Amino acid sequence: MLKVENLSVAYGAIEAVKNISFEINDHEIVALIGANGAGKTTTLHAVSGIVPIKSGSIFFDDLEISKIASEKIVSRGLVQVPEGRRIFHNSTVEENLILGAYLRKDKDGIAKDMEYVYSLFPRLLERKKQLGGTLSGGEQQMLAMARALMSKPKIMLLDEPSMGLSPLLVKEIFDIIKDINSKGVTILLVEQNAKMALGIANRAYVIETGKIVMSGTGEQLLNSEDIKKAYLGG
Amino acid sequence: MLFLTYLINGISLGSVYAIIALGYTMVYGIAKMLNFAHGDVIMIGAYIIFFMIYKFNLPILLSIIISILICLLLGIIIERLAYKPLRKASSLSVLITAIGVSYLLQNLAQLFWTSSNKIFPNIISNGSFSFGSISISYLTIITILVCLLIMLVLTLFVNKTKIGMAMRAVSEDKDAARLMGINVDRTISITFAIGSGLAAIASALFCAAYPAVYPTLGSMPGIKAFTAAVFGGIGSIPGALVGGIMLGIIETLSKAYISTQLSDAIVFAILIIVLLIKPTGLLGRKVNEKV
Ligand SMILES: Nc1ncnc2c1ncn2[C@@H]1O[C@H](COP(=O)(O)OP(=O)(O)O)[C@@H](O)[C@H]1O
Ligand SMILES: [Mg+2]
Numbered sequence: 001m002l003k004v005e006n007l008s009v010a011y012g013a014i015e016a017v018k019n020i021s022f023e024i025n026d027h028e029i030v031a032l033i034g035a036n037g038a039g040k041t042t043t044l045h046a047v048s049g050i051v052p053i054k055s056g057s058i059f060f061d062d063l064e065i066s067k068i069a070s071e072k073i074v075s076r077g078l079v080q081v082p083e084g085r086r087i088f089h090n091s092t093v094e095e096n097l098i099l100g101a102y103l104r105k106d107k108d109g110i111a112k113d114m115e116y117v118y119s120l121f122p123r124l125l126e127r128k129k130q131l132g133g134t135l136s137g138g139e140q141q142m143l144a145m146a147r148a149l150m151s152k153p154k155i156m157l158l159d160e161p162s163m164g165l166s167p168l169l170v171k172e173i174f175d176i177i178k179d180i181n182s183k184g185v186t187i188l189l190v191e192q193n194a195k196m197a198l199g200i201a202n203r204a205y206v207i208e209t210g211k212i213v214m215s216g217t218g219e220q221l222l223n224s225e226d227i228k229k230a231y232l233g234g
Numbered sequence: 235m236l237f238l239t240y241l242i243n244g245i246s247l248g249s250v251y252a253i254i255a256l257g258y259t260m261v262y263g264i265a266k267m268l269n270f271a272h273g274d275v276i277m278i279g280a281y282i283i284f285f286m287i288y289k290f291n292l293p294i295l296l297s298i299i300i301s302i303l304i305c306l307l308l309g310i311i312i313e314r315l316a317y318k319p320l321r322k323a324s325s326l327s328v329l330i331t332a333i334g335v336s337y338l339l340q341n342l343a344q345l346f347w348t349s350s351n352k353i354f355p356n357i358i359s360n361g362s363f364s365f366g367s368i369s370i371s372y373l374t375i376i377t378i379l380v381c382l383l384i385m386l387v388l389t390l391f392v393n394k395t396k397i398g399m400a401m402r403a404v405s406e407d408k409d410a411a412r413l414m415g416i417n418v419d420r421t422i423s424i425t426f427a428i429g430s431g432l433a434a435i436a437s438a439l440f441c442a443a444y445p446a447v448y449p450t451l452g453s454m455p456g457i458k459a460f461t462a463a464v465f466g467g468i469g470s471i472p473g474a475l476v477g478g479i480m481l482g483i484i485e486t487l488s489k490a491y492i493s494t495q496l497s498d499a500i501v502f503a504i505l506i507i508v509l510l511i512k513p514t515g516l517l518g519r520k521v522n523e524k525v
Contacts, residue, residue: 045409048412048413049412050409050412050413069417070412070413070415071412071415071416071417074413074414074415075415079413080413082409082410082413086407086409086410086413087410088402088403088406088407088410089406090402090406091399091402091403091406095399095402098396098399099399099400099403099411099414099416100414102396102400102414102415102416103415147414151414151415
């Protein structure tokens with residue numbers, strides 16, 4: 001579904017992502033784990049087309065997308081739930097969801113998906129007319145995911161959905177990610193919380209200072225001594 | 235009773251400021267820049283109305299509509315050629331460019347149409363309504379009504395339409411808006427188009443009250459409207475209305491009761507005091523700082 005080949009991204013002279021390659025197959029959950037500053041967010045932004053790439057290629061359903069506009073990428077079915085949620089604080093919950101479906105024209109489909117995301121996140125339904133900025137951190141994460149789902153994606157990139165949430169909420173969010181995946185949406189999950197991410201991922205890549213240093217199935221990495229030491233606290 | 239007449243005239247003058255202030259405030263809200271050339275779009279709008287009526291003998295309303303359309307296009311072109319290439323530049327470069335565009339428009343007007351005054355046609359009949367001892371001109375009433383209508387339509391547009399929602403999203407977080415599939419450049423273009431179209435409406439109302447057209451015509455109402463936008467809280471649409479009307483009232487009352495020469499000084503002194511007490515303006519809110 002998504003194939004990144006020899007991708008490099010630089011901010012001026014600083015190369016944040018160095019020649020990385022990875023691949024995500026249809027219906028998989030793939031995790032990309034790494035410490036703060038490793039280049040995870042930069043990678044996702046490059047895939048979504050909001051930072052220019054330096055070299056390499058990105059294929060989405062066999063189409064090279066590294067040079068096409070971000071809105072075209074969204075309309076083809078690749079959506080991102082950005083780090084820090086980035087919901088629209090001055091818009092209501094409902095307006096955030098409408099914006100998530102910005103490029104869609106199928107009114108009936110949008111209405112159906114609105115129902116679907118409200119059933120996935122009933123708390124959002126209760127807060128439908130509230131401004132996004134008044135939601136708690138967990139609710140904002142839910143809204144960010146619901147907003148992304150409104151684009152009817154084939155693949156969803158999630159950037160640190162567990163950040164700043166209580167363990168209980170993290171579990172709830174991860175259960176919903178699995179549920180979304182089971183409905184046919186492919187997932188690329190970026191996390192610092194390696195344990196949780198590897199727990200639900202089919203496969204995973206480890207990124208360190210802009211390079212992919214290891215890959216394998218979720219289980220393989222969970223049992224790897226190096227990973228235990230570096231990311232799982234011994 | 236004279237006071238009431240002054241007050242209503244002040245509201246009317248303020249309505250023109252409010253319409254112009256919308257252009258500053260919407261562009262600032264979305265592109266985070268001060269478009270100092272906005273006042274000069276008013277000037278271009280006035281010349282177009284003048285020529286449509288006198289050179290081409292077109293009806294008044296049609297002339298105004300053509301002026302709106304041309305200004306709207308001018309707004310898009312200015313943004314495209316002058317500001318879009320600077321999207322990632324420092325705000326100082328953008329500001330200097332805006333001042334440059336302002337001078338360019340003024341000098342082009344001087345080149346093509348000379349610096350001598352042209353007398354703006356009488357577009358609204360001279361009559362007036364009388365309520366007891368108060369008499370209010372048609373122009374005054376029409377100006378206030380047009381302003382209220384614009385505010386109403388614009389508020390509905392921004393709050394209820396998808397493009398309006400996208401505009402609010404872009405003004406809050408451009409990258410997040412892009413991730414939703416919103417075309418940020420197009421949204422900015424639309425904002426410039428709306429602001430510049432409104433400037434053409436303002437030029438009709440302003441020149442109906444002060445019927446002289448000349449290349450620097452837009453400077454004074456431009457700077458007053460900019461002040462009104464800051465006064466009300468830059469970025470806020472209701473702020474533009476409140477700021478514009480307040481400014482119009484203060485200016486008119488100062489002229490009537492204090493001094494014609496000092497009225498502008500009084501306006502700016504009050505602006506400074508308001509900003510000292512509330513730096514975001516009367517209705518402005520703090521911008522959400524992103525981490
Ligand atoms: N807008 C930017 N300008 C300059 N450097 C940046 C920018 N964004 C990120 N970086 C740098 O790029 C590197 C990778 O950052 P990022 O992709 O955000 O990492 P992660 O998401 O893994 O924490 C870091 O060294 C960071 O400081
Ligand atoms: Mg990150």
